[in-house]
Amino acid sequence: MRLGRLLTLLVLLPGCNSLNPLCGSARPVPVLDSVSPATIAFSQLPATISLILTGSQFVSSSVVMFSGTTVPTTVNSKSQLTATVPSSLITAPGSYSIQVQTPAGNSADFGCSSGGKSATLKLAVT
Numbered sequence: 001m002r003l004g005r006l007l008t009l010l011v012l013l014p015g016c017n018s019l020n021p022l023c024g025s026a027r028p029v030p031v032l033d034s035v036s037p038a039t040i041a042f043s044q045l046p047a048t049i050s051l052i053l054t055g056s057q058f059v060s061s062s063v064v065m066f067s068g069t070t071v072p073t074t075v076n077s078k079s080q081l082t083a084t085v086p087s088s089l090i091t092a093p094g095s096y097s098i099q100v101q102t103p104a105g106n107s108a109d110f111g112c113s114s115g116g117k118s119a120t121l122k123l124a125v126t
Helices: 002-012
Strands: 031-036 048-056 063-066 069-071 073-077 080-086 094-102 121-125
Touching: 031 094, 031 121, 048 094, 063 080, 069 080
Parallel strands: none
Antiparallel strands: 031 048, 048 080, 063 069, 063 094, 073 080, 094 121
């Protein structure tokens, strides 16, 4: 009888939070606050551009998406990433989207939300 109650309790637990013991490996959704530089000149593009992204809840598996393409990413801390963007991804002046993505940390669905994408910021190329 006790086992049945325990199983019922686990099934009814809400998503990933301190009450659900099965969410131990869940990863937070990253928060992107700023990108530096925010503007670059198209006529002066180097072969690669280093972008510093600040925010919170970055983890070792977080990656930067530049206009939908994953670019090499270094996680400096929980609040800072460095992205290396090849200039071949910048084909003309305009606005390019930047987002941080963290993959899910659970291999099974236990009602835990895990990982996700940050809000999108823009890099202006003039």
